Amino acid sequence: MKEKTMEFLKKNTMLIALILVMLLFHGLIVAGGKGSLFAPRNITNLIAQNAYVIILATGMLLCILTGGNIDLSIGSMVCLVAAIGATLIVRMHVNIYLGIAACILAGIALGAWQAFWIAYVRIPPFIVTLSGMLAFRGLALVLLGGQTISPIPAGFTRYFGSFIAGTGDPQTKLTTSLVVGVVVCAVIVLATFYARIGKIRKNYGVDSIVSFMARLVVICAVIMGAFYSFGRDRGIPVVLILLGVVVLAYYYYTSKTVPGRYLYAMGGNEKAAKLSGVNTNGVMFFAYANMGFLAAIAALVCLARFNSSFPDMGRNYELDAIGACFIGGASAYGGVGTVGGALIGTIFMGVLNNGMSILGVDQNYQQAVKGAVLLAAVIWDVVSKKRKNAA
Amino acid sequence: MSDTLLQLRGIIKEFPGVRALANVDMDVTEGEIHALVGENGAGKSTLMNVLSGIYPHGSYEGEIIYDGKLCRFSKIRDSERLGIVIIHQELALVPYMTIAENMFLGNERGSTFNLDWDETRAKADEFLSIVGLAESSQTPVKDISVGKQQLVEIAKALAKNVRLLILDEPTASLNENESQKLLDLLVRFRERGMTSILISHKLSEISQVADRITILRDGSAIETLTRGVDDIGEGRIIKGMVGREMTSRFPAREPNIGEVTFEVRDWTVHHQLYEERRVCENVNFNIRRGEVVGISGLMGAGRTELAMSIFGRSYGRNISGTIAVNGRELHLRSVREAIDNKIAYVTEDRKGNGLILSNTIRVNVTLANLGRVSSGKRLDMDLERQVALEYRDRLQIKCSTVEQNAENLSGGNQQKVLLSKWMFTEPDILILDEPTRGIDVGAKYEIYRIINDLVAEGKSVLFISSEMPELLGMCDRIYVMNEGRIVAELSRDEASQEAIMSSILRAEECGRR
Numbered sequence: 001m002k003e004k005t006m007e008f009l010k011k012n013t014m015l016i017a018l019i020l021v022m023l024l025f026h027g028l029i030v031a032g033g034k035g036s037l038f039a040p041r042n043i044t045n046l047i048a049q050n051a052y053v054i055i056l057a058t059g060m061l062l063c064i065l066t067g068g069n070i071d072l073s074i075g076s077m078v079c080l081v082a083a084i085g086a087t088l089i090v091r092m093h094v095n096i097y098l099g100i101a102a103c104i105l106a107g108i109a110l111g112a113w114q115a116f117w118i119a120y121v122r123i124p125p126f127i128v129t130l131s132g133m134l135a136f137r138g139l140a141l142v143l144l145g146g147q148t149i150s151p152i153p154a155g156f157t158r159y160f161g162s163f164i165a166g167t168g169d170p171q172t173k174l175t176t177s178l179v180v181g182v183v184v185c186a187v188i189v190l191a192t193f194y195a196r197i198g199k200i201r202k203n204y205g206v207d208s209i210v211s212f213m214a215r216l217v218v219i220c221a222v223i224m225g226a227f228y229s230f231g232r233d234r235g236i237p238v239v240l241i242l243l244g245v246v247v248l249a250y251y252y253y254t255s256k257t258v259p260g261r262y263l264y265a266m267g268g269n270e271k272a273a274k275l276s277g278v279n280t281n282g283v284m285f286f287a288y289a290n291m292g293f294l295a296a297i298a299a300l301v302c303l304a305r306f307n308s309s310f311p312d313m314g315r316n317y318e319l320d321a322i323g324a325c326f327i328g329g330a331s332a333y334g335g336v337g338t339v340g341g342a343l344i345g346t347i348f349m350g351v352l353n354n355g356m357s358i359l360g361v362d363q364n365y366q367q368a369v370k371g372a373v374l375l376a377a378v379i380w381d382v383v384s385k386k387r388k389n390a391a
Numbered sequence: 392m393s394d395t396l397l398q399l400r401g402i403i404k405e406f407p408g409v410r411a412l413a414n415v416d417m418d419v420t421e422g423e424i425h426a427l428v429g430e431n432g433a434g435k436s437t438l439m440n441v442l443s444g445i446y447p448h449g450s451y452e453g454e455i456i457y458d459g460k461l462c463r464f465s466k467i468r469d470s471e472r473l474g475i476v477i478i479h480q481e482l483a484l485v486p487y488m489t490i491a492e493n494m495f496l497g498n499e500r501g502s503t504f505n506l507d508w509d510e511t512r513a514k515a516d517e518f519l520s521i522v523g524l525a526e527s528s529q530t531p532v533k534d535i536s537v538g539k540q541q542l543v544e545i546a547k548a549l550a551k552n553v554r555l556l557i558l559d560e561p562t563a564s565l566n567e568n569e570s571q572k573l574l575d576l577l578v579r580f581r582e583r584g585m586t587s588i589l590i591s592h593k594l595s596e597i598s599q600v601a602d603r604i605t606i607l608r609d610g611s612a613i614e615t616l617t618r619g620v621d622d623i624g625e626g627r628i629i630k631g632m633v634g635r636e637m638t639s640r641f642p643a644r645e646p647n648i649g650e651v652t653f654e655v656r657d658w659t660v661h662h663q664l665y666e667e668r669r670v671c672e673n674v675n676f677n678i679r680r681g682e683v684v685g686i687s688g689l690m691g692a693g694r695t696e697l698a699m700s701i702f703g704r705s706y707g708r709n710i711s712g713t714i715a716v717n718g719r720e721l722h723l724r725s726v727r728e729a730i731d732n733k734i735a736y737v738t739e740d741r742k743g744n745g746l747i748l749s750n751t752i753r754v755n756v757t758l759a760n761l762g763r764v765s766s767g768k769r770l771d772m773d774l775e776r777q778v779a780l781e782y783r784d785r786l787q788i789k790c791s792t793v794e795q796n797a798e799n800l801s802g803g804n805q806q807k808v809l810l811s812k813w814m815f816t817e818p819d820i821l822i823l824d825e826p827t828r829g830i831d832v833g834a835k836y837e838i839y840r841i842i843n844d845l846v847a848e849g850k851s852v853l854f855i856s857s858e859m860p861e862l863l864g865m866c867d868r869i870y871v872m873n874e875g876r877i878v879a880e881l882s883r884d885e886a887s888q889e890a891i892m893s894s895i896l897r898a899e900e901c902g903r904r
Binding site: 198199202204256257258259260261265266268269271272273274275276277278279331335336 | 702703705726729730740744746748756761762769770772773776812
């Protein structure tokens with residue numbers, strides 16, 4: 001029993017750390033008489049503020065998995081794609097759907113451009129994406145002419161920045177939110193039960209029914225809490241649906257598909273992967289081209305959130321995404337890391353930002369604290385691995 | 392008789408599960424060339440690593456007495472300070488630095504914050520002329536040949552005021568002319584009173600220059616031969632090296648050999664980086680159904696290069712020749728195609744090229760054949776787990792669960808996981824490259840049993856090994872390879888350690904003429 005608890009703690013260190021940090025900030029905020037971290041408005045803010053980071057961190061994770069490679073260009077890519085979108089939709093009055101399609105294609109093209117050099121010519125990713133970071137920002141400035149383009153038509157923002165049932169009266173809003181929450185919970189419960197029954201039928205080992213139920217109850221409680229918050233605030237954020245789709249799709253891709261498996265194999269030992277018949281160049285190309293695709297999605301979200309396209313957009317986004325992956329347990333050498341981890345890493349950073357802002361901590365100190373947390377997370381990762389190897 | 396410079400007394404060095412050195416005694420007289428010979432794995436390099444402080448005092452038992460004093464080296468620097476310098480088989484030069492910079496790397500002229508480049512260059516030129524290398528000390532090391540690089544290493548040792556020079560296989564990658572130059576240099580040094588220890592597989596060189604020869608076998612010093620007292624001919628040295636009794640270390644097998652399933656003709660491969668060098672030349676061989684065919688040869692004979700170039704061109708350039716499986720000619724352009732044509736290659740370097748150590752046993756076992764555990768591109772993790780469990784039971788992999796990471800397994804169990812991975816691709820032709828390297832005797836026996844099971848199922852096995860006893864114990868036929876060529880084909884009855892060794896030596900004689 002004790003061993004099992006230890007293993008659970010080890011496996012979920014970051015999740016536990018996240019919960020502790022949330023409780024800590026909650027305590028500080030309540031004690032300071034500044035409301036609550038879990039206030040409905042704040043929960044919605046947390047999601048709106050971090051949606052783009054979650055999307056970018058998911059893409060960055062794939063790059064990191066290929067061997068600790070990072071993509072420095074995504075902040076500039078977000079800026080350039082948003083500038084293209086705003087130019088088309090606002091200045092040239094192109095159809096919104098065409099505009100969105102153009103943005104996504106542009107993102108894929110930018111990603112594929114870099115991916116080609118990285119995967120097939122084997123130019124170090126650091127250098128290729130550093131060049132992209134400079135060049136894409138430059139092109140964005142050219143396109144914007146140094147100006148801000150705003151506002152973005154509501155027809156566009158409603159797909160990325162609005163709320164479901166946001167305009168209804170409080171009672172319908174709450175009811176809608178709770179109903180959707182119950183449906184989500186029901187789907188999760190059914191899916192996990194289905195998987196469990198399948199395993200039992202095939203005589204595979206399963207967790208004890210107690211821990212299985214406990215986990216389900218906790219997950220459902222968190223979901224219902226979140227949806228209750230949405231209901232009490234402005235309704236369900238549309239961007240949440242997008243996030244759900246992205247996170248689930250990439251979770252599935254990395255953990256349950258053959259190409260996903262190749263990603264881990266390549267990062268774990270590229271030579272061994274090659275000798276096992278894996279097309280490692282193709283894997284690398286996909287990771288970086290896909291990063292362009294997700295940067296475009298993030299650009300659309302940002303365009304809606306800021307209701308404008310401006311020259312400084314996306315500054316340092318790459319660092320947020322990289323930081324989130326490493327805090328979430330990705331290895332700096334590649335081959336290790338999960339989408340779930342990157343998600344937890346992002347929320348962790350988000351809570352730090354959000355909590356410190358509410359507490360009124362000086363911006364400069366916030367930066368320092370975030371830096372320290374990133375280093376601490378990676379040190380913990382390296383040291384615990386060393387200890388494991390020594391044992 | 393001159394004085395004894397070095398005495399090793401009762402050296403014992405153990406690694407987890409292996410006793411690499413068992414009570415080795417060795418004396419080296421000042422001003423002699425002392426040769427150290429033995430098969431791969433006999434403990435030569437381990438002994439030299441103990442002597443030079445790579446394995447620090449305390450990690451071995453026994454005494455090192457150098458120049459009359461008991462020495463306890465805790466790092467290489469300690470031994471170098473006393474003039475003991477070791478030159479390893481893989482040269483330790485920085486390619487983009489000049490000869491002069493390399494020569495004084497770690498031994499810089501001038502002070503820490505003010506390097507004296509003039510002195511560096513002057514000294515470098517001086518030592519270069521001593522070793523007879525006509526190159527400017529300003530030439531980057533990458534621009535000179537391996538033979539010349541070897542001379543730079545020796546000049547570097549001279550710059551450290553060497554008294555005892557240890558050379559580990561210095562001529563392994565040199566041609567005949569360069570080798571002879573190097574040996575002449577050693578003889579010249581001897582005349583000036585320098586002492587050297589020479590480790591070499593090339594016994595003719597040893598017969599030529601050595602004053603005394605210490606023979607290691609299975610981690611023990613068997614005997615020391617002295618020039619002028621004992622016979623130091625090659626035949627005598629071989630007898631000392633291989634004269635071991637064969638016990639039943641191999642599981643019995645009734646050979647049931649069928650038709651030729653795999654045939655390679657006129658296979659020529661050029662070096663991956665140095666395109667003008669041929670690593671395999673006109674290699675011809677075949678394997679029959681249910682047959683274990685061995686490839687013997689010294690390190691650097693081109694066996695791994697041969698295997699990898701056959702396995703979907705995963706090594707080499709300008710590859711020519713034909714491969715036929717069951718009489719049908721195949722053009723394998725990638726590893727994937729090789730796997731699809733039921734060929735498997737189990738690498739000699741299980742950690743570097745074989746396993747993904749940070750992944751679980753389950754992931755490693757299925758990696759080369761994920762198609763079998765997926766529908767569309769969707770993985771069936773339950774089926775995958777079942778496969779892993781099946782191989783765990785079949786090969787008796789000792790692990791807590793198949794979700795354990797490969798890095799936490801012992802060498803023998805890692806090797807079994809690697810074998811599982813390739814057995815799961817259901818090959819007809821299985822190339823095993825040093826499948827028992829670095830694993831203990833018990834695990835070796837289990838690997839041999841697995842090989843026997845595989846050929847009993849009608850598969851064909853190509854077994855590459857540097858350990859002659861295991862080839863003799865396991866193979867139905869043995870090809871001997873030397874310097875990229877097949878130099879002999881021996882049937883089970885003809886094969887013996889002496890026969891293999893002498894065919895290698897014959898080939899080297901021919902090459903020299």
